[in-house]
Amino acid sequence: MITVAIPKGGLLKDSIRLLQSVGLDFRAFLDSGTRQLQIIDASGRAKGLLVRAQDVPVYVDYGQAQLGIVGYDVLREKKPNVAHLVDLKFGYCRLSVAVKESSSYRSSLDLPAQIRIASKYVNSARDYFQNLDLPVEIIPLSGSVELGPITGISEAIVDIVSTGRTLKENGLIEIETLYESTARLIAHPLSYRLNTGNMGDFISKMRQEMVVSI
Numbered sequence: 277m278i279t280v281a282i283p284k285g286g287l288l289k290d291s292i293r294l295l296q297s298v299g300l301d302f303r304a305f306l307d308s309g310t311r312q313l314q315i316i317d318a319s320g321r322a323k324g325l326l327v328r329a330q331d332v333p334v335y336v337d338y339g340q341a342q343l344g345i346v347g348y349d350v351l352r353e354k355k356p357n358v359a360h361l362v363d364l365k366f367g368y369c370r371l372s373v374a375v376k377e378s379s380s381y382r383s384s385l386d387l388p389a390q391i392r393i394a395s396k397y398v399n400s401a402r403d404y405f406q407n408l409d410l411p412v413e414i415i416p417l418s419g420s421v422e423l424g425p426i427t428g429i430s431e432a433i434v435d436i437v438s439t440g441r442t443l444k445e446n447g448l449i450e451i452e453t454l455y456e457s458t459a460r461l462i463a464h465p466l467s468y469r470l471n472t473g474n475m476g477d478f479i480s481k482m483r484q485e486m487v488v489s490i
């Protein structure tokens with residue numbers, strides 16, 4: 277039997293739908309009445325673990341799950357030792373630099389040295405500004421990052437943008453995109469090479485699903 281790490285939150289519904297399309301039924305995780313964090317699929321071929329999105333690659337890296345579904349943003353930020361297998365196309369968002377609409381900054385090249393940048397994605401932000409050769413102070417926050425420029429804790433932010441609604445409703449404007457992200461299928465490298473639990477079968481079916489959905 278293989279174990280699949282499934283992300284709670286925004287990616288959950290699409291992940292469950294995809295797994296169902298390849299014959300693995302974890303719909304019980306969508307049942308608001310349950311607190312179960314581990315389910316065995318009716319076919320007995322796979323176990324699902326319901327974990328925080330950020331933790332999916334941790335389970336896969338350590339081999340407790342052979343497969344996982346996670347945003348590319350998390351893979352870029354954490355750089356876990358996992359195999360990136362399939363772009364699953366759902367969960368689109370981008371990691372962007374944003375500032376107050378009322379500021380004069382309209383590109384990263386306008387930002388002054390030593391500017392304070394609040395972010396939940398500290399590694400991605402640090403790499404980005406290092407590549408621009410711009411020394412900045414990164415302020416780590418774990419949510420509601422848009423409050424950075426509003427409160428004055430920072431002048432800019434690096435954060436996830438999807439619809440753009442949160443930026444707009446908080447008087448901020450996106451000035452650069454670091455990268456775009458969609459959900460990815462990842463695997464424990466050794467299990468993938470050994471085809472543990474015949475996981476190659478599920479992977480081929482998911483690849484096929486992606487071809488059909490384009």
Ligand SMILES: Nc1ncnc2c1ncn2[C@@H]1O[C@H](COP(=O)(O)OP(=O)(O)OP(=O)(O)O)[C@@H](O)[C@H]1O
Pocket residue numbers: 283284285286287328329330346347348349350367368369436437438439457458459
């Ligand atoms: N508007 C969005 N906000 C956050 N994540 C988004 C958004 N749109 C798509 N995503 C994708 O969904 C993934 C999971 O987001 P979700 O908000 O469920 O988890 P999270 O940000 O890690 O939250 P938590 O800290 O509550 O676990 C992100 O890593 C990203 O790839």
Ligand SMILES: O=P(O)(O)OC[C@H]1O[C@H](OP(=O)(O)OP(=O)(O)O)[C@H](O)[C@@H]1O
Pocket residue numbers: 418419420421422435436437438439440441442443
């Ligand atoms: O462009 P939008 O569609 O408005 O989405 C972007 C928002 O969604 C994410 O926050 P999340 O809901 O994950 O909460 P958080 O602030 O706790 O990270 C992200 O950090 C933005 O705040």
